[in-house]
Amino acid sequence: MAQRPTLEEVARRAGVSRATVSRVVNGSTTVAGPIQEAVRRAVAELGYAPNLAARSLVTHRTDSIALVMPEAATRVFSDDQVFPGIIHGVSQELEAADKQLVLMLAGSPAGHARVRRYTTGRHVDGVLFASLHGADPLPGTLAALGIPTVCSGRPLGEQSVPYVDVDHAGGVARAVAHLIDSGRRRIATIAGPQDMVAGIERLTGYRDALAAAGLPTLVAYGDFTRDSGAAAMRELLDRRPDLDAVFAASDLMAHAALRTLRDSGRQVPQDVAVVGFDDISSAAYTEPPLTTVRQPIRQIGRVMTRLLLRLAAGEQIDQATILPTTLIPRAST
Amino acid sequence: MAQRPTLEEVARRAGVSRATVSRVVNGSTTVAGPIQEAVRRAVAELGYAPNLAARSLVTHRTDSIALVMPEAATRVFSDDQVFPGIIHGVSQELEAADKQLVLMLAGSPAGHARVRRYTTGRHVDGVLFASLHGADPLPGTLAALGIPTVCSGRPLGEQSVPYVDVDHAGGVARAVAHLIDSGRRRIATIAGPQDMVAGIERLTGYRDALAAAGLPTLVAYGDFTRDSGAAAMRELLDRRPDLDAVFAASDLMAHAALRTLRDSGRQVPQDVAVVGFDDISSAAYTEPPLTTVRQPIRQIGRVMTRLLLRLAAGEQIDQATILPTTLIPRAST
DNA sequence: TTGTAAGCGTTATCAT
DNA sequence: ATGATAACGCTTACAA
Numbered sequence: 001m002a003q004r005p006t007l008e009e010v011a012r013r014a015g016v017s018r019a020t021v022s023r024v025v026n027g028s029t030t031v032a033g034p035i036q037e038a039v040r041r042a043v044a045e046l047g048y049a050p051n052l053a054a055r056s057l058v059t060h061r062t063d064s065i066a067l068v069m070p071e072a073a074t075r076v077f078s079d080d081q082v083f084p085g086i087i088h089g090v091s092q093e094l095e096a097a098d099k100q101l102v103l104m105l106a107g108s109p110a111g112h113a114r115v116r117r118y119t120t121g122r123h124v125d126g127v128l129f130a131s132l133h134g135a136d137p138l139p140g141t142l143a144a145l146g147i148p149t150v151c152s153g154r155p156l157g158e159q160s161v162p163y164v165d166v167d168h169a170g171g172v173a174r175a176v177a178h179l180i181d182s183g184r185r186r187i188a189t190i191a192g193p194q195d196m197v198a199g200i201e202r203l204t205g206y207r208d209a210l211a212a213a214g215l216p217t218l219v220a221y222g223d224f225t226r227d228s229g230a231a232a233m234r235e236l237l238d239r240r241p242d243l244d245a246v247f248a249a250s251d252l253m254a255h256a257a258l259r260t261l262r263d264s265g266r267q268v269p270q271d272v273a274v275v276g277f278d279d280i281s282s283a284a285y286t287e288p289p290l291t292t293v294r295q296p297i298r299q300i301g302r303v304m305t306r307l308l309l310r311l312a313a314g315e316q317i318d319q320a321t322i323l324p325t326t327l328i329p330r331a332s333t
Numbered sequence: 334m335a336q337r338p339t340l341e342e343v344a345r346r347a348g349v350s351r352a353t354v355s356r357v358v359n360g361s362t363t364v365a366g367p368i369q370e371a372v373r374r375a376v377a378e379l380g381y382a383p384n385l386a387a388r389s390l391v392t393h394r395t396d397s398i399a400l401v402m403p404e405a406a407t408r409v410f411s412d413d414q415v416f417p418g419i420i421h422g423v424s425q426e427l428e429a430a431d432k433q434l435v436l437m438l439a440g441s442p443a444g445h446a447r448v449r450r451y452t453t454g455r456h457v458d459g460v461l462f463a464s465l466h467g468a469d470p471l472p473g474t475l476a477a478l479g480i481p482t483v484c485s486g487r488p489l490g491e492q493s494v495p496y497v498d499v500d501h502a503g504g505v506a507r508a509v510a511h512l513i514d515s516g517r518r519r520i521a522t523i524a525g526p527q528d529m530v531a532g533i534e535r536l537t538g539y540r541d542a543l544a545a546a547g548l549p550t551l552v553a554y555g556d557f558t559r560d561s562g563a564a565a566m567r568e569l570l571d572r573r574p575d576l577d578a579v580f581a582a583s584d585l586m587a588h589a590a591l592r593t594l595r596d597s598g599r600q601v602p603q604d605v606a607v608v609g610f611d612d613i614s615s616a617a618y619t620e621p622p623l624t625t626v627r628q629p630i631r632q633i634g635r636v637m638t639r640l641l642l643r644l645a646a647g648e649q650i651d652q653a654t655i656l657p658t659t660l661i662p663r664a665s666t
Numbered sequence: 667t668t669g670t671a672a673g674c675g676t677t678a679t680c681a682t
Numbered sequence: 683a684t685g686a687t688a689a690c691g692c693t694t695a696c697a698a
Contacts (some may be wrong), residue, residue, distance in 0.1 A: 004478070004479075006454070006690095006692085007691065007692065007693095008691080016668075017668065017669045017670075018669090018670095018691090018692080018693095019668075019669060019670080019671095019693080019694080020667090020668060020669075022693060023667095023668090023693095026693085029670090030667060031667075031668085032667065032668085035667085035668085047478070049450070049453035049455075050387075050454055050691085050692075051454060051455050051690085051691050051692070052451070052454035052455060052456045053386040053387075053389040053390045053395070053455065053456070053690085053691080054390050054674090054691035054692040054693090054694090055689070055691080055693075056386045056674095056692090057387050057390055057673095057675065057676085057690090057691055057692070057693095058673075058674050058691090058693045058694080059674090059692085060674085062386070064451075073420070073421040073424045073425060074421065075417065076417075076421075077414070077417030077420060077421045078614075079412050079414055079613070079614050081410070081412055083408065084409075084410030084417065085693055087406070087410060088406040088407070088409075088410045091406045091438050092406060094444070095438075095441065095444060098443065098447065099452055100435075100437065100447060101436060101438065101605035102433075102435045102436070103420075103429075103434060103435070104433065104434065105424050105434065108428065110428065110431065111428060114433060117382070118385070118397075120382035120434055121382050121383055121384060121385035122337070122382075122384055122385060122386065123385045123386070131678085145337070145380070156575075160334065175695070179693080187695095191629070192690070198668045229567050234414055244443075255618070259618070272689085273528070279410050280412070281411075282412055282615060285588070285592070287620050299530040303695055307658065339674095339675055339676090340675065340676065340677095341675080349683045349684075349685085350684065350686075351675090351676085351677095351685085351686095352677085352678085352684070352685060352686080352687095353683090353684060353685075355676070355677060355678090356683095356684090359677085363683060363684090364683070364684085365683065368683085368684085383675085383676075384674085384675050384676070385676095386674085386675080386676090387674070387675035387676040387677085388675080388676050388677075388691090389676090389690095390674090390675080390676070390677090390689095390690045390691065390692085391675090391677045391678075391689075391690050392676085392677065392678095392690090393690085484681055577683090
């Protein structure tokens with residue numbers, strides 16, 4: 001296996017200087033036709049491909065963007081579709097900008113350290129965070145280093161990093177209003193993890209909405225997964241067998257609640273109404289189909305990416321961008 | 334925002350040479366204690382992080398591995414879980430090796446070109462392909478360039494690139510045998526796309542199994558998605574209203590078939606038995622729970638990764654690695 | 667329009 | 683054990 005050819009060798013073969021080859025490779029227009037032709041031929045014959053490390057060492061650009069998911073792979077690729085949706089949106093937008101997506105999972109401390117090394121090592125032109133746990137200082141650190149950074153979800157703690165989030169409170173308020181309108185009065189919630197802003201804000205939304213209506217609250221906690229939803233639902237039924245509605249902070253938990261309710265002999269929606277949050281694609285396929293609060297997940301990814309690219313281009317961007325949520329009524333209420 | 338500090342500046346601050354700082358940063362043991370200490374302090378004070386491009390320019394390593402999915406993001410992040418499962422497995426194994434995962438979606442021609450540029454540009458130490466369409470020449474090209482490459486699924490065409498695949502034929506044979514054993518005789522299939530090896534082999538498996546049993550075949554085509562499965566199921570019912578079993582080449586298509594059958598007034602499994610392929614996590618949650626052929630998806634990712642790392646380390650590896658499939662009987666048969 | 671040459675920030679090979 | 687110094691492969695003033 002021959003050594004990979006360099007600019008030098010292409011130049012020699014084409015009978016020109018390295019600089020000229022570089023110009024042709026990078027599409028400069030100031031090179032004479034026949035020379036361009038000769039260079040291209042040499043490139044093709046040698047199978048030349050530029051060494052990206054060498055290039056970015058001088059240009060200070062890498063044309064790639066990191067999307068960091070501070071989660072174990074198990075969480076990211078549950079059938080939750082939230083992370084995939086964000087990835088999808090990001091990748092669409094990056095595709096349009098002809099930039100490369102570098103996906104980094106950072107569930108473990110080692111992963112977190114690796115991400116830090118990679119991003120601070122100038123290996124990417126910017127960093128996107130999809131979800132944050134607790135008050136992770138990394139986004140703030142990167143931003144302080146001058147590395148363009150955008151988060152999904154308001155970062156907890158002191159950091160002032162631009163972010164994109166959805167209107168959690170508004171969505172929950174509409175869901176609860178919908179339940180109240182249909183006569184429900186004993187409305188429980190299966191809350192999400194309280195170290196994540198989505199979990200926190202949805203629970204706050206529930207509390208505020210019930211308080212405004214003068215109704216009592218009933219809370220059990222899950223971590224957005226199906227298993228945790230089933231456990232929480234069982235707990236709620238134990239504590240309050242006569243509850244007549246449940247708002248789950250994720251569709252996955254709502255789905256498990258549906259099944260748990262049925263297993264307990266209750267009818268949905270006759271005995272208990274169920275509302276989820278997310279509107280993942282299988283929500284329309286549950287039994288019965290799930291009423292839920294839709295959040296425009298893919299849109300989050302797209303908006304984050306556009307903001308990041310503008311930031312990287314030196315533009316000023318808003319500190320917060322909030323996207324709307326919508327109630328999607330189906331048969332579970 | 335000050336310019337990022339370089340080795341040089343750290344060296345000056347610590348009162349040593351660049352070489353010494355490099356040694357400390359890279360964990361060399363041949364540096365005296367007090368000097369190490371001084372260097373570390375300078376690194377911390379300056380917030381120094383090595384420039385990865387400069388490093389890989391000389392080391393010829395990047396400590397990152399590309400996972401290429403020649404698919405549109407829509408396909409990759411459907412709720413299919415196959416790609417996510419592979420990503421998951423790969424990322425687990427890469428985590429153990431402390432290497433960075435670079436995920437590349439290459440659904441469009443532009444994406445494909447970007448991937449080619451990136452991988453041939455020595456931006457990664459090796460390349461994993463998760464699924465291939467048609468006889469994509471890229472894996473062969475990379476392998477010929479001496480870039481460690483491993484595919485998931487046997488590459489079509491002339492290429493001799495090492496790959497990992499599952500025993501499609503064996504799994505399908507067991508599924509069909511299971512149907513025949515339970516008295517089914519008019520067994521249709523919803524086949525996958527015929528430009529992908531998984532689609533091809535599962536259909537071949539079905540044909541072989543039915544031929545061996547002396548039963549007639551009935552085939553409709555989908556592309557592994559739910560929508561295509563619903564359409565294919567309707568077509569099958571039109572053509573053969575009295576069919577008594579369906580083998581779908583993916584769980585998503587099987588799920589849609591379940592629903593389509595019910596909508597047509599048929600009972601599953603009384604009137605029609607349904608078997609899927611994949612065993613995605615929601616297969617246990619369909620109505621009724623889906624009998625399916627489990628393929629060890631995450632394992633595919635792990636095995637591919639281990640092979641790639643060995644290849645990158647200069648070891649010899651097998652051309653083909655085939656993982657077993659298992660029939661998971663549930664209520665749909 | 668083309669070529670020359672000076673870096674870019676590391677690591678690695680030598681001496682010392 | 684530490685320090686010069688030469689690469690690594692590319693882009694980009696600047697000169698011609």
